[in-house]
Each structure stands twice: as C-alpha cells, then as structure tokens.
Amino acid sequence: LLQLGKRYILHPDSVYCESSDIVTDVVYENKVIASFTDQDALWENSTRDELAAKNREVIVQELHKLHNEYGLLQLGKRILYFILVVAIQGAFIWGTRLFYKRLKVRVGKLKETKLKPIFISTYELFDTQKQLSILFFLLKILQGILILLQLLISVPILFSIFPQTEDLAYRIFSYIWNPIKELFIGIVEYIPNLFTIVIIWYAVKYAMKGIKYLVGEIESEKLKINGFYPDWAQPTYQIIRFLLYAFMIVMIYPLLPKSENGVFQGVSVFIGLIVSLGSSSVIGNVMAGLVITYMRPFKIGDRIKLNDTIGNVIEKTPFVTRIKTPKNEIVTIPNSFIMSSHTVNYSSSARNYGLILHTDVSFSFEVHRETAHRILIKAALDTPDVLPDPAPFVLGISFQDSGFTYQINVYIKDADKINRIYSDLHHNIQELANKEGVEMVVQHYIATRDGEETAIPEAYQKKK
Template sequence: MKKKTLFLALLTGLPGSASAAWTLPAGAASLAAAIAMAALVTALFVYLLKLLSRLHVYAELRLSAWAASAVKGVKLQQVQLLTAERITEWLIFLLNALRVLLTLVLIYFYLPILFSFFPWTRGLAGELFGYVLRPLKELTLSFLGYIPDMIFVAVTVVCVHYFLRFLYTITREVARGRVVFKGFYPDWAVPTFQIARFIIWAFTLVIIFPYLPGSDSPAFKGVSVFLGVLFSLGSSSAIANAVAGIIITYMRPFKRGDRVKIVDTVGNVMEKTLLVTRVKTVKNEHVTIPNALVLGSHIVNYTAQAEGESLILHTSVTIGYDVPWRKVHELLVASARAAEGVSAEPAPFVYQTALNDFHVSYELNAYAEKADGMAAVYSSLHQNIQDKFAEAGVEILSPAYSALRGGRGPVLPPKPA
C-alpha cells in the first residue's frame, strides 16, 4: 500500500504538471490500461515502420529491374536530353521521397493517438490533428467556393479557343487565295490573324482576371504592377520594332524572296517577322535588320520593279572628246545586247551625263530580265564594254589622266559621214 502511494505521488509530480491539478480519473487501473494501449500502439507503429522498410526495399529492387529493361533515354532529334540511368535515379529518388512522406504520416498519427491515452497530454492530440485538419478544411471550402468561378473561366477559355480555330480556318483559305476580300491581300492573312489572336487573348485575360483565385490579394496586385513597370521600361525598343513590323506588313514594300536594298544592304529577303527582317546578300551573308530601322530608311525593291515595268541597270564610263559620241553609243548598246540577263526589248539606251574637263561621261541603261542576277549582269556588262571598246580601239579614260599635247592642234572627232 505504501509503494502504491509512492508511485502515484511520482506520477502527479512529473515535470510540467501541477500536482494540485493533475489527478488520476480512474485510479491505477485506468493508468495501467492507458500504458497498455500505448505499448500496443507503439508496437503497431514499429511494425508498420519495419513493414514500410521491407516494402521499400522490395519496390526499389523491382523498380531497378524494370527500369533496366523498359526505361529508355529521352532524345530531341540528335540531342540526348535524359539518359536511362538518370531517369532511373529520379524514379528511385521519388520512391525514397514517398517512403519519407509515409514515415512522417505514420509519426503524425502515432503521436496524437499516443498522447490521447493520458489525461495530461490529451489536449495535445487534438491540437496536432488540428494543424492538418484546419488547413485541409479551409482548402476544401475555398475550392468548393471557387467551382462556379472556375466553370466561368473554363467556359470562356473554351469558347475563345474554338472561335480562334474558326478564324484560323478562314485565314488559311484567304492565304491560299480560295476566299477573296476586295482590297485584302493574301499575304496579310496570317499577320492579321496573329494580331487578332493576341488582342482576343488579351481581352479574354481581362475578362477572367477577376475570377482567378487570389486576384484581390495585395501581393498579386503588387506583382502585377511590378511586371507592368518592368515590361514598360525594358521593352521600349521591342515595342517600337513590333509596331514598325505591323506597319511594314500592311505597307507591303517587299515580300519574302524579293531582291531589295535596305540602307546599304542589298540582298534577298529571307524572313520577315514582327521584330526584324533578315536579308541574305549576294555574298551569302545573313543580315538582321530591326524593323524600326527598316521603316525609318528608304527601301529599294528591285524584284517589284523587274516584275512591273522592268528593272533598269545602269553603269557609267568616260571616253575622250576625240571619239565620236555616236560610236560610243553604238559600242555601249552592243555591249548591253551581248550581256547575259539583259532584255532585248525594250532596247538598251545611252545618256551623256556630263562634259568633263578631260572626257565625256556616258551612262549605259539596260533592262534586266530578273532582279536576282543583278551582280552577274553588271559583271557581264563591264566585261563586254571592255571587249567591245578594245576591239574598236577606243581608250576608256577611267580614271582620268593628264597628258602634254605637244603643241598639236585641237583634238576633235572626225566629221560624221
């Protein structure tokens, strides 16, 4: 009897307990039952931990065996993104993470159940369960309250998606020339659709924004303002190029494949995007020109001229005053007719552009068949001019030079027959 009283006194004097407040509700029998239940739950907890460990080892062995034969690497064309070994390591990592998670769940449920057996720790059990149950309850209620807004957002996005698919079908037919609108060119179809798609999605975002979760929170508003300021400060040049690209699209100064001259760059247009225009020169150099620079400079489209009234290529030569101008005209026209890529009709023609101090400047003009071969046509023209004038014994005074006349009479061309 004395030992029993001492045991009860020790229990009521545990650290953190007030001896006057804590009493055994049903005596030693209740305490013994609580200890027995605690031992049983602890034994079950240890058994579950050992079972979880064995299942983990078994699952890891089976996973390794399956991965060795079934898992393949991930490749993007010729680039190896993920090897089979790395994928296997990730799967094993996920398996280990699952084991840790299940262990924490067991510990979380074990401790409140253990504490609930004793009156002085029974309040901790409800508190520990509340740490998880309260957030789950709030998340569940928030999700249920968001369902109507989520339905509105989903219906809006689906309607916009299928409306854009309908517009794309019309755009494709307009681009192919099957659907024709007066004053609307086929090459406008795709850019117009892209602009319309951007505007439609922007308005859609404005409509569904109030229905997004957390849109009313100060943090969400602060992030939106920060991103807006960052976009405004860092994209001024990009916006200028984009606006210029839209204007160029509807101006139609050139199209893909045209031979053009933009500032000092001469070549074929390879690509025309919203921000830049890419040109391939005759030297196979790929030049990227911002659309703002394209819009602010003069553009020469040789292809459009060749397809319309024919493109005129011109080159200049200087000949002395002693050579009759009619003969020079004849030699220059013959040189143009013999050049490859020069049209027979309209016929080449010559202008006398200047009467200089020591020679006369002649300009040969010839119509080119295609704009793509301008460099070759110019080379052929110059070769033929050299050959024709050499055969006729006429000296080309380019560059000019000075010579002493030695007191001779005036140098005049012979009188025309």
C-alpha cells in the same frame, strides 16, 4: 476534484464530513473539498449536515470515475497502448521503406524493357538514364509523403492516449484537419468558377482554331479578300491571338482564387509596372515591326538597300530584321531603325516593272556616237539575264575633258544577280570596245600620245 482524481493512488471512500459551529466541510486527507453553511442548507430546505452528506456521495462517485480514468491501472494500459502504437507505426515505416526498395528495383528494370529516349524533333530531351533518375526521385517523394501521412495520423493518437496531453493531441489534429477542411470547402465552393473558366478557355481555343483555318486558306490564296495580302495573314493571326488571350485573361482574372486579395493585386500591379518601364524600346520595335508588316516595303528573300546596307532579307521578327549581304554578312537591324530610314526594294521593282541597271562609259571625242551606241547595246544584249524586251537604251550624259560620257541602261528581272550582271556587262563593254579598236577614256587618266598608239591591248589593235 480534478486534481485529486488525477492521482495515481486514490481512496475515494476515505472522504468524510467534518462539522464545526458555523460550517460543515467535506474533507479528504485534511484537504477541504467543499464547505456548506446554514445559509446553503436554508436554500436547499435542509440541514447543514444533511446537505454535506448528500454532496459527499456525489463527490465520492465522481472521484471513483476519475480514479478509474487516471489510476495506476489505466496508466499501465495507456503505456501499453503507447508502445503498441509506436510499434505499429514503426512497422508501417519499415514496410514503406521495404516497399520503396522493391519498387525501386522493379523500376530499375524498366530501363532495359519499357523506357525509351524521348525526342522533340531531333533533340533528345530525356534519355533512359535521365528518365530513370526522375522516376527514382518521384519514388523518394512518394515514400516521404506516405511516411508523413502516417505520422500525421499516429502522432495525434499518441498524444491522445494520456489525459495530460489529450488537449495537445486535439490541437495538433486541428492544425492538420482545419487546413484540409478549408481546402476541401474552398475547392467545392470554387467549382462553379472553375466550370466558367473551362468554358471560357474552350470558347477561346475553338475560336482560335477557326481563325487559324481561315489564315491557312488566305496564306494558300484559296480565300482571297480584296485589299488583304496573303503575307498579312500570319501577323494578323498573331495580333488576334494576342487580343483573344488578353480578353481571356481579363475574363478569368476575377474568377481566380484570392484575386480580390490586396497582396495578389499589389503583385500584379508591380509586375505590370516592371514590364512597362523595362520594355519601352521593345514595344517600340514590336510596333515598328507591325507597321512594317502592313506597309509591305519588302518580304523574305527580297534584295533591298537600307541606308548603306544592301542584301537579301532572310528573317523578319517582331523585334528585328536580318539581311544577308552579297559577301555573306548577316546584318541585324532593329525595326524601329528601319521605320526611320529609307528602303529601296530592288526585287519588287524587278518583279513588277523590270529593274533598270545603268553604268557610265566614256569614249574619246573621235569615236562616233553611233559606234558608241552600237558597242554598248551589243554588250548589253550579250550579257546573261539582261532582258531583250524592253530593249537596252543609251543616254548621253555629259562632256568630259577628254571625251563624251554615255550611259547604258538595261532591264533585268532577277535582282539577286545585280552584281554578276554588272560584272558581265563591264567585261562585255571592254571586250567589244577593244575589238572595235575604240578607246575608252577615264577622268584623270593621263597619257602621252604621239598620234599613233592607242591604249588598248595589242591583240586588238588593227595591223596597218
């Protein structure tokens, strides 16, 4: 029946019954549509011919219905509908493109009126031309989305016009609608988890604000906690922030969509493995940085000595510490190396006790001890930035082949001036020794003496 009904040319009333000795057939153009036997008539409590005639009427009615649906007239109507839908879709696409062109012109005018460069501090992130390019790109995407939505609606309609492609139309529509329906249902079902995630996020956010306020009070020394130094505040805050964010991720992870999916879990494990294998030295430096922070061996600006490197600490990061030497050399040292080395902090000693600088000076044996002490003490007191209290002091160090070695010790408060203080102290000692007519001696210094001349400048030699 369906095959007959789909014919464009069909005469349903031409269906007739044809009887033989054993069956009665319902026939159309020598094609048997149905056959009835005496047994069939017995079940219906009728004769074979009556049953065939009754069913013929039903078949003719059904063929009339199919002919009305699949006939030439309906085919013409469907072709017209098809052309109409294509024309309407073409008009929509043309209108969308026209709308895009006009909107692009209006957006282009914004460059001279509304658009201004976007800055982050002093860095120009987006100038007006870049902003205009981004807006044009977004308009292009919007145009594509609108045309795609139109096609997603019109293509299934076109396929549904013809019965032969109606099933394909429903299938295409299901390809579009089912993902949208599942997405919508998934979003609705995910709303409770989303609310939970938002609550966790805001709880952590405001907890961080409270902790940050306390950190600021500790750093400014408005809030003092016994045994907790102000320079610990910021590192401690970073640690607490990391732990809170880690806790937040642990709480949110089971609430994420597809978090129970094996692929999602496998990717998470793989990323964790890569991070753990590739960051052992990094983690070591970070842990060393934390230990250094709480050990407080130095702080920013301190003059320190690290093995053979002397300079001022200019930067401390979780990974490295940078030192600027007196010769303006920037030395970068991994924190793990600092942990395994010894550090001398000159600035800390100078601030708390007064740093002692010392230098050795040798005089010949004929120079009296009191004269040597007087020269060294006066030279020390005349040196800028040397503290008069505690007073400089002199120690006798050792006998040499050509004289006796003294050590002058001075107190200073500014460790950044060590090199200049040493230089000034040495100049003052030499100057005063020359003025006193006293000869300083140096190991391995060889000179021939006649008992009259001394190795000091002539300007300082006493005239006889």
